[in-house]
Amino acid sequence: MSHSNKESLHFYKYLNQKIGSVEVVRARRLSFIFSDLACSEKETYIMTIGSRGEGLDVKGSDLDLMYISSLFVVYEPGKNDVKDQRLQFFMDIEDTSPCFTHLRLNTMFDNLSYFVQQMIQQHRGENFISSELYKSQLLKENIDFLSMLNNIHGPCLTDCSGKGDLAFCLKCDQWVTQAKSWISRPRSTWPPPGLISKITSYGVLFVPIGNKGSITEHLQWRISFSVAEKILIYSFSHTQLLCYALLKILVKEIIDKNQVVKGLLCSYFLKTLLFWISEETETSVWRPDNFIPCFMACLQRLIYCIEYSTLLHYFIPDNNLFYLRFNSKNQNTLINILKNSYQTGIQIFSASETIHDYRRFPCETTRSVCGNMTVMKTVMNQQDLYSPVSFMPTTNFIISCMLYTLLHHCKTELSRCILTLLISYEYQRIPLKLTHIDNPNNKQRYKIYKHNLSQLLVGVNSDAVSGWAILAFFFYCHKHYLKSKDIINYTLTKFTIESTLSKITLRHTQKLKRMSLSKTITNSNVLFAQNSLLSPAELNTDVMKYPIILQSLTFTHFIHFLCSYHLEDLESCIHCAKQLNAIVFDNQQLDHTKYAGELFVFDYILFGIVLQMLRVLGYGCDLLPSALFRQAADIDKFNITSAAFRLHHST
Structure with a gap:
């Protein structure tokens, strides 16, 4: 093997460690696919898209x-189904x-619900659904699981922090005429005919955003090929996927540091670039030992596209994504940065945050095989990432679909x-998703109690601690209180067990079954829906506003305190x-610009509540509750929690 092949293979294995191995990527994808299933109903479907949904x-x-x-469907003229x-x-x-x-209404206006009527606008004497009114109506509706989404960001609704986008789409079940040429145009070996047939059978989507600057921008909808793009990304070899990831790192961590060109390139452009290159290249080229030349070829093509301001839409080439994208200043700056990157080679990534230590990474430790423990931790992290939509009502239909999938399709x-x-x-x-219902009938109350208890007992199999912590809270x-404390003491031992397991070598963890390992992992969170039937009374102010997410260890100590408080066990x-104080101290050592600071807000709030309650018992300490609430308020920049309210009322 030549020196260049060895370097490519070494770099490829290193990226497996930093970005994810084949198995880790597969775990991420499966986690989101099944989470999509869990959040879909008979009349709706949720699909994770973008980099996370693609496995990155x-x-x-x-x-x-x-x-x-x-409930909605789009047709091309002359192709509707009258039934x-x-x-x-x-x-x-x-x-x-x-x-x-534009999307023209093909139903009598008077037959529409008032909610839909508010989205309709007349144009050229006919009724059209307005993309702008569609989004604004969804915000006004204030559906329970949308309570955290209160801003419009392009075609999406987003939360205050802008860290999660939800696009409400309409669907056409057929492949549209504008993209017909994609099916039969000349190409190398990718995508194969079977994949093309699968993609076209899904049809297309329409997202609520118009062509910027158009006089009918507010009425227009963009044709989206997100389903097709996701299928194509899934068909990539791991080498192709890592090239895509590396381009994203180059843009986000190196190019965007220059304010003149920041934001000019987005992930969608990079994805489109990879599609075109993959279509023109033999699949045999995308090998681990040829990784660096593959990446440099992608970079060279990107420079070419920017120089000529031309990047054609992959499915509808009549649309040039780079049309009027650049001016002479930012175009020249961007080209110079990219040409310098090309000349420097992969050493350019020494300036990146994610993969800056490549040269210091020893060759003998770059193993592409990932241990079962790492895979299961990846799965757990994906579940926590999906929490913004996990508050959608769970129904027997959803559970039945999941069980059917488990029995018939999971191979x-x-x-x-x-x-x-x-x-x-x-x-x-x-x-935790059920809202408050008055049940004066004791027999009915007991029935609900037994039913909820049986569900929570199934839930303890999810991971090491969150299920047990919620069960303890249920008894609280x-x-x-005594039963709750027994469960808490058992739960807290799990954190010690995990620290012991973390010392087990990769060779040993490979032998353990994944399901067994999942019950040793403690880095999961506890979630409470808005106005949840089961929620801490001490956090009612928070739960009334939004769903909340608590770290399982913090929550466990908090419930332990509440039980001890009611048992008058000072x-x-x-x-x-003291345990909560240690957690808060650890949080203070973290850089909240790099970590999910909003997750730590409730650590401070819970500890502040504990200090307030201790004062009622006549026990005081040097640390004041107001100091904790102030720290929480500083992190909670969007005023999502009760931190500012508690601070005001504690001074």
């Missing part, structure tokens, strides 16, 4: 979701640019393990306070 987890990878309603009971729209591409369309150990975990999570969260809510209360 690099800096800047936000959680992007598409919400597809089956279709859904609300029908026709594509109308008059006076629109490639990739955009691998990994897929069975992930879906089993997800089912456990759903059972764990069902009682029903004033079974010694145990003080012990719990």
Whole structure:
């Protein structure tokens, strides 16, 4: 093997460690596929898109979701199904640019619900659904699981922090005429005919955003090929996927440091570039030992596209994505940066945050095989990432779909393990998603108690601690304080067990079954839905506003304190306070610009509440509750929690 081949292989293995091995990527993808299933209903479907849905987890990878309603359907003129009971729209591409369309109503206006009527606007004497009114109406509706989404960002609704986008889409079940040429155009070997047939059978989506600058921008919808793009990315070899990831790192961590060109290149452009190169290249080229030349070829093509301001849409080439994208100043700056990167080679990444230590990474440790423990931790992290939509009501239909999938379609150990975990999570969260209902009938109350308890007992199989912590909280809510404390003491031992397991070598963890390992992992969170039937009374102010997410260890110590407080066990209360103090101290050592600071907000709030309650028992300490609430308020820049309110009322 030549020196260049050895360097490529070494770099490829290093990226497996930093970005994810084949198995880790597969675990990420399966986790999101099954999570999509869990959050989909009979009349809606949620799909994870973007880098996370594609199996990547690099800096800047936000959680992007598409919400597809089956109550609406789009047809091309002359192709509608008269028997279709859904609300029908026709594509109308008059006076629109490639990739955009108007959607003309094909249903009597008077037959529409008032909610939908507010989205309709007249144009050329006919009724069209407005993309702008569509988004604004969804915000006004304030659907429970959308309570955290309160801003419009392009075609999406997003939360205050902008870290998660949810696009509400309409669907056409057929492949549209504008993209017909994609099916039969000349290409090398990728994508193969079978994949093309699969992609076209899914049809296309329409996202609510118009062509910027158009006089009918507010009415237009963009044709989206997100489903097709996801399928194509899934067909990539691992070498292709890592090239895509490396381009993203180059843009986010090196190019965007220059303010003149920051934001000019986005992931969608890089994805489109990879599609074109893959279509023109033999699949045999994308080998691990040829990784660096493959990446440099991608970089060279990117320079070419920017020099000529030409990057054609992969499915509708009439749309030039780089048309009027650059001015002479930022174009020249961008070209110079990229040419310098090309000349420097992979050493350019010594200036990146993610892969700066490549040269110091020893060759003998670059193993592409990932241990089972790493895979399962990846799965657990994916579940926590999906939490913004995990508050959607769980129904028997969803559970049935998941069980059916587990029994009939899960062929691998990994897929069975992930879906089993997800089912456990759903059972764990069902009682936490229920809203308050008055039940004066004691018999009915007891029936609900037994039903919720049975679901929570299934939920303890999700991971090492969150299920047990919620079960302990369930008993606390029903004033079974001693029983709750017993469960908490058992739960806290799990954290010690995990620290012991972390010392087990890769060779040993490979032998352990994944499902067994999942029950030793403690880095999961506890989630409470808005106005949840089961939620800490001490956090009612927070739960009334938004769903909340708590770190499992913090929550466990907090419930332990509450039980001890009601049992008037001052010694145990003080012990719990010391444990929470240690957690808060550890948080203070972290850089919240790099970590999810909003997750730590409740650590400070819970500890502040504990100090307030200790004062009621006559025990005080040097640290004041107001100091904790002030720290929480500093992190909570969007005022999502009760931190500012508590600070005001504690001074």
